[in-house]
Amino acid sequence: MSLASSYDPKQFEARLYEQWESSGVFQPRGEGPTYSILLPPPNVTGTLHMGHAFQHTLQDALIRYHRMRGYDTLWQMGTDHAGIATEMVVARNLGQEGLTRDGLGRDGFIEKVWEWKAHSGGTIERQMRRLGASGDWTRSTFTMDPMATQAVIEAFVRMHEQGLIYRGQRLVNWDPVLKTAISDLEVVNEEEDGFLWSISYPLSDGSATLTVATTRPETMLGDTAVMVHPDDERYQHLIGKTVTLPLTGREIPVIADAYVDREFGTGVVKVTPAHDFNDYAVGQRHELPLINIFTPDATVNGNAPERFVGLDRYEARKVVLAELEAQGLLVETKPHKLQVPRGDRTGQVIEPYLTDQWFVRMDGLAKRGLALVEQGEVRFVPANWINTYRHWMENIQDWCISRQLWWGHRIPAWYDAQGNIYVARTAAEAYEKYLKDVPAGILTQDDYEQVLSGEHAEHRLTQDNDVLETWFSSGLWPFSTLGWPDAAAMGARGFERYLPTSVLVTGFDIIFFWVARMIMLTDHFTGQVPFRDVYIHGLVRDKDGQKMSKSKGNVLDPIDLIDGITLDELLAKRTSGLMQPKMAEKIEKATRREFPEGIPAFGADALRFTIAALATHGRDIKFDLGRAEGYKNFCNKLWNATRFVLMNTDGARFAGAPQPRTDAERWILAQLAKAAAEAEAHFAAYRFDLLAQSLYEFAWNAFCDWFVELAKPALQGEDREAADSTRHTLLYVLERLLSLLHPLIPFVTEELWQQVALKLGVAESTIMLRAYPQAAEFAGDYARAEADVEWLKAMVSALRKVRSELNVKPSDLVPLLLAKGDASDRERSERFASQLTFLNKLERIEFVDDVAAAPPAAPAVVGELTLLVPLPAEKLDAERVRLDKEKKRVEGEIAKCRGKLASETFVQNAPPAVVEQERKRLIDWTTMLEELVAQRAKLD
Structure with a gap:
């Protein structure tokens, strides 16, 4: 196969990936030490976004590098069932068919979800393939697969038997639209304009009033105390007295707690333990009653006065404020900036809500999890992230693991008619536990058989309706994917061989939600750490440092960057499904301004190299399409250099390492040794940015520019031995260069390598199995040549x-x-x-x-x-005339700039950006003049 005349990634990327996957090269192989990575499982119904592309590129680079180093490599692939997100998508689709979740019932709805998963679940995996992910797809695991489900159930039952899982009533983040508890990670706090209302609470003895300030007056219906600081002299004489709670008539105590900020407002605050997380903690300390005033959909329930029952929380707010004002108890209303918690899925304001949930006791697990990191069993890269981990672990709360959903791992707990709980692996096991509690003689043998078959109505058990949150199953990911707890599956999947894994590549935003939980749960169930290193990368933002979001119209789809997309297609994609015309208009304007001609096709390699070059050890990554364009040019440079080498080695065949005859050959071999040594060091330190920079410099400057140029005199000279030696070195160094680059840009390197390898008699069928270059291969006394x-x-x-x-x-x-x-x-x-x-x-x-x-x-x-x-004199004279003419023109431009900047009218009235641009122009023109003067002087 000959090499095409121009670089066009569309002509070979898909073809090469299909060849790789079908050959089985992605599966564990090699007799060296093990190297394994867990893919953080993306949502099965999701699509690839820039965060995924960033993370997957770095993981793939590490896997390809270690595979080439001869390690027994495993990249464990998989997807997450994503309970809330999936339910929302399927419910929305059902709505378009005129169906509802509740109308179908649990079993019918779950059936629809599985249909949806079968239809769209492979989307993100297809996109990962497009990016070049070389994971073992034959072992890909879905968190709802039977193997993973068995691990979830076994872990829950064991932890319950150990007293680590319990059911209790506590405050949780509650989404009133989804009607489920959600995790902190699913809550987005946004600064919004609101109000601060000051309300008078009269002392029960009528002697005075206390004024409290609140941003949520409707929750006062659930107040169970007012609170002052114990050292606040203004109120010490009131501690222990009571106030009459307005609108309800209930008497509630005045308590003292150091939590109060004496400088905020009047120094008196209301305490609503059932509707505020901080108040809940206060309530626990002071044994205050918990009065929940809301239903699951955030309407007022019967714990409030009857006239409020049934009102939506915001309608209740209006009525509360109106009654307070009518009674002369509303002291003041003033604008106030506040942080509003909203669910990231629904956009609705989240309620702190008192409900019965399942929890994991975290104290002991957290102490052990922190010790493992402090002792160096798990290493964070960069090291400063251990501080974030330590903060979470030292301030940990019990973990709410239940969700009021249908899609997910149903909690393996059953209830009898009296509400007793039986946690078991199966319904049959639950009934066996139940029957042990039934007094002797109550049931006959026939009754026993009926109970076990679920036919005896009086003794029928009902399974808990809730499911486990996805972080619970994800926390088991390091060992559930290796067959735990089934011994046969563990042996077949290499449990002993691949655990601990080598490194986890993930974002800093889930250090607690996922990283910490994997450390704790893996240690608890297996006695191992889940991974040796945790490489924390930053969040991908746009070129201006703004967070990528659909509402801003700055989201980049990696597949669009790989394959390209027209402006019309991009507009249709970004505004699809938007209900608000103003939002669609805003996004359209932003898109037209940023991408007037759409997005060109960069190819997977250019995108991957851009990602690697941006992967600094910082928090934010600013993604600029200009960098992708530059690295597409880099791939094109490699392509053209390879064509040059192939054309100048036509018919040549070489084997082994060259024996250099020219200084240029010795020099490039020395540079190759340095590049190989730097690559090894940068991979070990997870410095992908330095790796990309080093390989770019060697490829572009050392090889493509200088060595190709320095080789030409030998290739076209009279010394046949020097010419043949130079040809050999060109092929050899190019092959090693392509191997160095392969983990970062796999497609173009494979396509080019196939041509080069033919001329070197290489035994491997793919560059993926070629040994990664080591500095020692190119050792030689080349100091003088350098x-x-x-x-x-x-x-x-x-x-x-x-x-x-x-x-x-x-x-x-x-x-x-x-x-x-x-x-x-x-x-x-x-x-x-x-x-x-x-x-x-x-x-x-x-x-x-x-x-x-x-x-x-x-x-x-x-x-x-x-x-x-x-x-010659005539050329010197002509050049002097040209330079004098150019010098005069530049002096004229400098005069114009100075005239504008000397004008107070211009400086004061022109936009700051225009003034700054003029100052920059002056600097540029002045620099140009200096260069012209210097050039002119050379000719005198």
């Missing part, structure tokens, strides 16, 4: 700069005069005369004793050596 070639490069660069400044045509021959310098300069000038002549189109090279006596010439300096390029 110094000599660096001198040659400096000479060539200096001469090219002079030719450019003098506007000499590339085809024109010019003489070169050399002066000063030392003995080594003379020796190198003679030894590299043919290269200098060839590369710089020189007519001749001469040494002169006196620079002053030399004809008019443009000078340059390399070390102690002076270079002079004389030109």
Whole structure:
């Protein structure tokens, strides 16, 4: 197969991936030490976003690198069932068919969800393939698969038997639209405009009133105390007295607690333990009653006065405020900025809600989890993230693991008619536990059989309707994917071999929600840590540092960057499903401004290299399409360099490492050794940005530019042995360069490598199985060659700069005069005369004793050596005229800029950006003038 004349990733990326996957090369192989990575499982109904692309690229680079190093590599793939997100998607689809979740019932709805999963569940995995993810798809696990489900049930039952899981009533984040508890990660706090209302609470003895301030007056219906600071002298005499709660008539105590901020408002606050997390903690300390005033859909329930029952929470607010004002108890209303918690799925304001849920006791688990990290069993990269981990673990609360959903792992707990709970692996096991509690003689043998079959109505058990939150099953991911707790499955999937995994690549936003829970649960159930390293990457933002969001119209789809998308397609995609015309208009404007011609196709490799180059050890990653364009050019540069090498080695066949005959060959081998050593160091430190920079510099500058240029004199020279040796080195270094780059840009390197490998007699069928370059392979005493070639490069660069400044045509021959310098300069000038002549189109090279006596010439300096390029008088005169004319034009532009900036009217009235632009123009024009003056002086 010949190499196409131009770089077009669409012609080979999909083809190569299909070949890789079908060959089985992604599966564990190799006899070296193990290297394994867990894929953080994306939502099964989701699509690839930039965060996924960033994370998956880095994981794939590590996997490909270690696979090439001979490690037994496993990249465990999988997807998450995503309870809330999936239910919302399926419910919305049902609505379009005129169906409802409740109308179908639990079993019917779950059936629809499985249909949806079968239809769309593979979308994100197909997109991952498009990006080049080389994971073992044959082992891909879904969190609702039987193997993973068995692990979830076993873990729940064991932890309940150990007293670590319990059911209790506590305050949780509650979404009144979804009617379920949600985690902190699913709550987005947004600053919004609100009000602060001051309300009078009269003392029960009528002696005075206390004024409290609140942003949620409707919750006062559930107040069970007012609170002051114990050291606040203004109120110490009131502690222990009671106030009459307005609108309800209930008497509630005045309590003292150091939680109160004496400087906020009047220093008196209301306490509503059932509707505020901080108040809940206060209530626990002071044994206050918990009065929940809301139903699951955030309407007022019967615990409030009858006239409020049934009102929506915001309607209740209006009525509360109206009655307070009518009674003269509303002291003040003033605007107030507040943080409003909203559900990230529904956008609804989240209620702190008192409800019965299942919890995991975290104290003991957290102590052990923190100790494992403090002792170095798990290492964070960058190391400062251990502080975030430590903060979470030292301030941990019991973990609410139940969700009021239908899609997910149903909690393995059954209730009898009296409300007794039986936690079991199966319904049959639950009935067996239940029957042990039934007094002897109550049931006959026939009754027992009826109960076990679920037919005996009086003794029928009912399974808990709730499901486990997805973080519970995700917390078991390191070992549930390896077959735990089934011994046979554990043996088949390599439990002992692949746990602990080598590294977890994830974002800082889920250090507690996922990373910490995997550490705690893996240690608890297996006695192992889940991974040795945790590499924490930042969040991907747009080029201006703004968070990517659909509402801002700045979301980038990785597949659009790979394949390209027209403006019309992009507009349709971004505004699809938006109900608000203003929002659609805003997004359309932003899109037209940013992408007037759509997004060009960059290919997977250019996107991947951009991601690697941006992967610094910081928190935020600003993604700029300009970088992707630059790295597409880089791939094109590799393509063209390979074409050059192939054309100049046509018919050649070589084997093994070359025996260099020229200094240029020795120099490039030394540079290759340095690049290989740097690559190894950067992979070990997870410095993908430095890795990309190092390989870019070696590929573009050292190989594609300099070595290709330095090889031309030998290739076109009379020394046949030097020409053959140079051909061998060109192929050899290119093959090793492609191998170095392969983990970052797998497609283009494979396509090019296949052509190069043919000429080197390489045994491997794919670059993926080629040994990754090691610095020791290229060892040699090349120090002198390096110094000599660096001198040659400096000479060539200096001469090219002079030719450019003098506007000499590339085809024109010019003489070169050399002066000063030392003995080594003379020796190198003679030894590299043919290269200098060839590369710089020189007519001749001469040494002169006196620079002053030399004809008019443009000078340059390399070390102690002076270079002079004389030109015929007519060319010098023409160049002087051109430079004088250009100098006059630039001086005119400088005068214009200075005139504008000297005008107070312009500086004060023009937009700041325009003024700043004019200042920059002045600097640029001034710099240009200085360069022109210097060039002109060379000709005098």
